[in-house]
Amino acid sequence: MDWTTEAIERLRALWAEGHSTAEIGRRMGVSKNAVVGKAHRLNLPARPSPIRREALAERPAQAAPAAARLPRPAGLAPRSTLAPTVAPAMATTLAATPAPAPAPMPAPQPSVVRAFPRLGSARSCCWPIGEPGTPDFRFCSAEATPGKPYCTQHASVAYVKARDRREDAA
DNA sequence: CCCTGATTCGC
DNA sequence: GCGAATCAGG
Numbered sequence: 001m002d003w004t005t006e007a008i009e010r011l012r013a014l015w016a017e018g019h020s021t022a023e024i025g026r027r028m029g030v031s032k033n034a035v036v037g038k039a040h041r042l043n044l045p046a047r048p049s050p051i052r053r054e055a056l057a058e059r060p061a062q063a064a065p066a067a068a069r070l071p072r073p074a075g076l077a078p079r080s081t082l083a084p085t086v087a088p089a090m091a092t093t094l095a096a097t098p099a100p101a102p103a104p105m106p107a108p109q110p111s112v113v114r115a116f117p118r119l120g121s122a123r124s125c126c127w128p129i130g131e132p133g134t135p136d137f138r139f140c141s142a143e144a145t146p147g148k149p150y151c152t153q154h155a156s157v158a159y160v161k162a163r164d165r166r167e168d169a170a
Numbered sequence: 171c172c173c174t175g176a177t178t179c180g181c
Numbered sequence: 182g183c184g185a186a187t188c189a190g191g
Contacts, residue, residue: 001183021175033184036175041182046175 001030003038011035015044017128125151 001007007028014024021039022032125140126149142151 003182020173022173031184032175033186035184037177037184038182040176048175 001028001034001038008038008042011038012042012044015039015047018047123149125149125153127151 010028011024014027015035019027020032021036025032025035028035123144125142125144127140129138129140140151140153142153144150145152145155148155
């Protein structure tokens with residue numbers, strides 16, 4: 001792999017968009033090892049990995065701080081939405097159980113609503129910008145080309161022909 | 171076994 | 182610097 005400036009740029013872009021290393025590799029015509037190796041070498045921010053290094057490289061010194069875990073917002077179910085072990089019919093007669101937090105759920109601010117592209121009428125580009133899950137994550141939201149979910153600029157990146165790719169002739 | 175990302179180490 | 186091999190967890 002010839003890591004030209006443009007190739008690195010593309011790697012950075014795809015990496016920032018949260019693609020898996022294998023997916024990036026597929027898009028750029030390289031192995032995922034090449035991708036992850038280069039990303040590591042570039043000091044790109046490590047994305048949430050299924051593996052924590054605590055297990056790999058034992059670090060005897062510091063144990064994980066208690067502050068590592070953020071409190072879950074009230075009213076939201078934990079990740080697994082499994083069926084309760086108790087029959088739902090009992091719910092009406094649950095006198096002893098303290099009522100859970102009312103889950104106040106504030107009305108969404110207009111700015112928040114505007115952050116999402118409108119699907120109904122004027123379609124806007126839904127190309128992701130920034131790190132998903134972070135506060136500054138957003139969508140491109142430029143005017144999408146008719147019939148496509150992306151603007152012309154991002155459509156050119158999204159749809160890559162198998163032959164005649166933009167940058168790599170790999 | 172499929173997937174994931176991270177590190178190692180010969181080149 | 183590169184990336185396959187390897188590791189390790191889901």
